[in-house]
Amino acid sequence: MKYFFKTLKVEFIKKKKSGIIVLSIIIGAFIPIMYLISRMYMNAEVDKIGIPENLYSKDLSNVLSPFLGFFFPLLIILVASKITQIDHKNKGWNLMETQPTSKKAIYFSKFLLLLISNLIAISTFILLGVLLSAISPYIIDVSPYLVKEFQFGIFLKIGIKIFILSLSISAIQYVISVKIKSFIWPILIGFLMMLLPVLLSKYKAYLFWYPYTMLNQISDYPRGSELGNFFTYTDILSILIAIGLLYIGFNWYRFKTFLTAFVNPKIKLIKLIVVLLITGLLITIVIKPKHQKKHNKTIINGIVETDKNIITISIHEIGTLDTIAKIDVVDGKFHHEIKKKIIPDYYQINFESYQKTAVFFGGKDSLFITYKLFGKKEELKITGNRIAENKKNSLRRFRYDKIDSYLSNNIDIKDANFYMKMIYEKWQIELMKLKSNRTIDNIIPREDFINRENKRINLKYINYWNRYKKIRKSLYPDIKYVVADKIKELNTSLIATDISMLSDNKYFEYTMDELIKKDKRELSKDEKCFDAISNLEKGMFKDRLMFQQLNKSIKEAGNKELRDSLNKRYINSISKKSYRELLLKKHFNINRLSKGMIAPNFIALDKNKKEHQLIDFKGKVVFIDVWATWCAPCLYESPYFEKQALKYKKEEVVFISVSSDKLYNTWLPEVKDKGKSVLHLHLKDARKFASNYDISSIPRFILIDKKGKLIDVNFTRPSNKNFEELFEKYIK
């Protein structure tokens, strides 16, 4: 210690005029300034309504990624090289080592200088970012819903976390820069290491433990741990990596060559091995993924923040849409205990008609759901003890799918081996990737989820293989090929009677295909399916299959007679009462809203608060667009709807756009300036309208004939190319 301070003082003398501090400030300031300037010049229109976030946090989260992903690592690389060059270039190491100070002090005071430069950059970045956020409302338009309260703690925490995660990168760069005398090589190596995750992502490898990846991860999790811990495993990992590297780096520097540092005499080798083993062991402990424990009850709770009026949340079985729970929202909060047995699976959670989302959970799980909806902006976050399972999996996002594209274009169909190899390899990669996915708290999904996802992946690739076989059969029916063992392994990886998979529509189809595979009778596929399901053993699996099959057939049936006879024949083979009730209700609604039935009346107000009713339009064809101001796909359809209205202006057709918005006043400003070709109405009782017309999602288009009878309650969208052809059949 007595050497350390004076050596640090000397480092400060030496760094004079080297521009390190200025560089740190410039790099720290660059992104926040660019962010503000870009917003000044883009002059983007801001939304008036949105999720009330913190102004400062929002701005910070926008600038974190470029700073952490590129500029800050760049600074570390440059400064590490710069401060070691001061001594490499001038042979300063020899000078320093022949002064009354220890090598430890020389080595670590320089490292400290690097850390000080990091701190300067981080503080500049955060403080300037906050300052610019604070003045931004005076310079540019800022969304009015943003909260302008400054929370110091959040920024301090982010600053500390960036600093801790920069330790490992700094250590790597410093060790390299001290050992390699050239100026350019450490920088090149640094760049290469910085870009490595990008290069490797092409090969679908995600190195969660890699220092550069860990640093950049802060921009994905600016709030840090989802469990409320201050430190996450990445912080500890970064410190451990830094300690291990600095131990090696310092001894290497102290004894000049690797051999004298770690091999001769043997005691040093033993010391090295011990240090490596201990850090290795600690790292293994830290990166070992954790599972979340089960709860003693099945609890669904959470909060809803919205400018709409959401009073109930419902949970449904996917596939049947059977209701598992209906939960009241009181003061924006909800809490419910599910007493029924729950199979671990995806379940659909409905926030009335605003949002439907699939959430994974099972019995004895406690989910905390945060849903925010303001204007057209929404946010959904699931915590509790199924965080990892419900983490938005970036790997599942749409990507170019080679197999799909090859099959679609019939490329190389003749080469069975090529397809077998490709399908097997991609299958294995996807299975592997499933396990590599972890949260910021190092939590990986529990076994049941992995199993469920495994089956989904198996199914995906079995389907590819089946698709291939089908194409192959039609193109090269006579050329034989041998099915490889790997493909046999794939084919046997899924059983056809897995109840936990029935929420997956593709699995339902797969199961049905498997069940009727041996049925060579001259019958329609539906008939074969009904027969096969009827022959199954009584139970949940049969109920689900029958439900889904019957539901599908009733929907597809063209007339009431067929629907009624199907229902009569099969509904009693379902043992579960709620399923039967659901089907009967659906059946009833389909019949009630089928072609030729009287359209349910409704009352609505126009822009001038004048009341209109559906029956007022008798004598004209009525085409209704059901929409809401918060619904983006509806807004996409509106111009098409208007265009058609103009086109058929002279015909006996009324184009009505009814809004299901809760409040008249949220609706009015949106339609105030619209033309007269479309009649804009605001529903007086939107709930009743939705139940009358069995509306579970919008946009919805309803066509009613001149006598007030339904033509179609779910008519094709105006954006459809064939719209006019279909439409004109009914208006003349």
Add this chain to the structure above:
Amino acid sequence: MLIKLDNVSFGYSAKTDVLKNLSINVPKGSIYGFIGPNGAGKSTVMQLITGIIPYNKEGISLFEKPLKKQIPNVFSKIGALVESPALYLHLSGIDNLRCVTTLKNIPETKILEVLEIVGLRKNGNQKVKRYSLGMKQRLAIAMTLLGDPELLLLDEPVNGLDPSGINDIRELLVKLNQEKGTTIFISSHLLDEIEKMCTHIGIINKGEIQFEGTIQELSDRESKYKLNITTKNSTAKKELLKDKYNSIEWIKENKFVVNLDSEDEIPLLAKFLVQHDIPIYELSVEDNLEEWFLNLTK
């Protein structure tokens, strides 16, 4: 002994030894010239003495104590210049000196004193980048002088200096040695550059010590004196000379060389020539140390 190396062997790799059983003894108060051609191992010895290269075995001691145990505190008594010049070119002369005063806990007022000594007082605030080679060399020496060291270790300190610069340094070092009793260990690849100021000489070649001793011992070692004499019209006296001096060798018509056994024979030779009417146009004693050194280090 202020510096003592006792049978030190050292190699950068296991197979080849750069230094072989090397022993060096530098007495207190001496100016020890450490001489050898480039690549003989001078810098390696310098780095071992300063601990820049860690030496694990026993055998090196400074101030009568093993070196290993004294690093780094011993450097408060040492001024070292290894691989000259180690200077921070982007800093001013004063800032360079300030680095040393900070590390040695010396008051900064000393900075001007040493600048004065090496004659750089006016250039203290200039960036070292702008210094001439000689100025850099002098600044580097100034850095070693800070803190009144008991021992100066100077690796090729006069390298690249002009003759007057070399002379200045020589005078400075001799003065330090005489006034303050500073022991100076100085290495060079040229014997005549430093021979004149040294009290002791060590000669190294190919990692081995060829000679070590006082300057007197060095002179005594080669007992013969070689004289160059230029004369005129002495062809007739050739036989006479040959009889008197067996070793005579005629180089040119009027020029010959004679080897004598002792210094005292030189005036006798002059007397002999005068007595026999042999004119002396030039009589010079050849510096045979340089020749001997070249032989040693061939």
